[in-house]
Amino acid sequence: MKYRIFFILLAPILPFISYAADLSTSYTSALGFNADYLGQIAKNIAGQESAVQARSQLLPQISATGGYSENYLGASGSSTYYHQPTINATLSQVVFDWSKYSQYTKGKYATQVSDLQLANAKQKLIVDVATSYFDVLYAIDVLNSIKITKNALQKQLNQAEKSFTAGTVTIADVNDAKAGFDSANAQQIQAENDLINKKNIYRNLVGLDPELIQPLIDDLMLVTPTPNSPDSWSDKAKTNNINIKIAMKQVEMANMDIRIAIAGHLPSLNVAGNYLYQGAGGIDGQNSTVGQSESVPGTPLSSYTTGSLGLQLNVPIYSGGAINSQVRAARATYAQSQQQLLSIQRQTDQNIKNAFWQVQNGVSIVKAQTQALKSAKLKLDSDRLGYQVGVRNSIDLVNSEKNYATAIQNYNQARYQYLNYRLQLYYLAGNIDEKLLAEINANIKRRQQTGS
Numbered sequence: 001m002k003y004r005i006f007f008i009l010l011a012p013i014l015p016f017i018s019y020a021a022d023l024s025t026s027y028t029s030a031l032g033f034n035a036d037y038l039g040q041i042a043k044n045i046a047g048q049e050s051a052v053q054a055r056s057q058l059l060p061q062i063s064a065t066g067g068y069s070e071n072y073l074g075a076s077g078s079s080t081y082y083h084q085p086t087i088n089a090t091l092s093q094v095v096f097d098w099s100k101y102s103q104y105t106k107g108k109y110a111t112q113v114s115d116l117q118l119a120n121a122k123q124k125l126i127v128d129v130a131t132s133y134f135d136v137l138y139a140i141d142v143l144n145s146i147k148i149t150k151n152a153l154q155k156q157l158n159q160a161e162k163s164f165t166a167g168t169v170t171i172a173d174v175n176d177a178k179a180g181f182d183s184a185n186a187q188q189i190q191a192e193n194d195l196i197n198k199k200n201i202y203r204n205l206v207g208l209d210p211e212l213i214q215p216l217i218d219d220l221m222l223v224t225p226t227p228n229s230p231d232s233w234s235d236k237a238k239t240n241n242i243n244i245k246i247a248m249k250q251v252e253m254a255n256m257d258i259r260i261a262i263a264g265h266l267p268s269l270n271v272a273g274n275y276l277y278q279g280a281g282g283i284d285g286q287n288s289t290v291g292q293s294e295s296v297p298g299t300p301l302s303s304y305t306t307g308s309l310g311l312q313l314n315v316p317i318y319s320g321g322a323i324n325s326q327v328r329a330a331r332a333t334y335a336q337s338q339q340q341l342l343s344i345q346r347q348t349d350q351n352i353k354n355a356f357w358q359v360q361n362g363v364s365i366v367k368a369q370t371q372a373l374k375s376a377k378l379k380l381d382s383d384r385l386g387y388q389v390g391v392r393n394s395i396d397l398v399n400s401e402k403n404y405a406t407a408i409q410n411y412n413q414a415r416y417q418y419l420n421y422r423l424q425l426y427y428l429a430g431n432i433d434e435k436l437l438a439e440i441n442a443n444i445k446r447r448q449q450t451g452s
Helices: 002-017 023-033 035-047 049-056 098-166 171-206 230-240 242-265 291-295 322-389 394-429 434-450
Strands: 061-075 078-096 268-278 282-286 304-314
Touching (some): 023 035, 023 098, 023 171, 035 098, 049 098, 098 171, 098 242, 098 394, 230 242, 230 322, 242 322, 322 394, 394 434
Antiparallel strands (some): 078 282, 268 304
């Protein structure tokens, strides 16, 4: 009885929770679940230390050591054993070191690259979640399409077997029908495996049950790109695309490597300081009366301090050609990073223009597939009626059902591709965000939001 009461209370809200995983919910879940993104966050935290570590080389370097030694002193036939404490402190401060200044600049670039990589990971996660989300829905559509075809072929096979028994068709007709049914059965198994795979990808990406994914409504609001020019979107990518920004910073880092290598030829100047304290020695044993020597300044057993502060100039003269080799290698790496930047710029330009036209023409494709689906449904209804009155045979009906199933599949594929390319367009332009995802999410589920 208590379970009946529970379901009675739950019934009014079941339509609203049957599909708990919409696009925005999937992305929000992925932010706290996806291992690659969480790993990028940790990597970014580590990357923030690059500038700190490089800057530390420009700040004072102070160290201190302490020692306690047991010593032996022998002279003129006498010997003494004594212990003695020492304390030594050193100070070094860079005045001029081209290598360390260049390393500091490179460290700042490295930290900026780390920030850009995290931003890119977050933007790419939006695209990956949407792609996986739509892949699951499309795999379901493909499976349903094959089931429609298989069901039609099953009816055709049953009809062929009955007709063969009645002697109105040959065994060849039965075999043809069975071959079509068996092929559809094999396609269904393959589609089921593909659906399982797509669901696992989604689950591993966002951590939600793929069974809760919300399907798309029929009447999507189709939007063409604004501005309506591929060159305008290309210009956006040149300025805002994060992969291009990362490549540009990597070029700057490679340039710093050249400066670091060249610094091997340059002198460096440091402030150097030193302080030494030697405590009085304590005699542990001796074979003559020389124990008073510890009271004489400058003797090994005496207590004294020394200190120094000055400039230390280091001038490299020859290192066997290693510096020249490092400079050549750094310049070659710099040239390679420039070509890598050029390659990314060209590829991004190609991809964003392709995405623009996919969205631009995708609107027309979805409209055309919508009309094709309506026509396929109309023809199927006509052939079903014609089959009932005897003007259409079973083959005509099966072909209509197969065409209708294909039309459903093509219709849904066109919609998913349009939505994916729209997100891809904004990602390549460097301005994809949660707001755009929420807009698309509202578009694909707005009937359920308005209650219509």
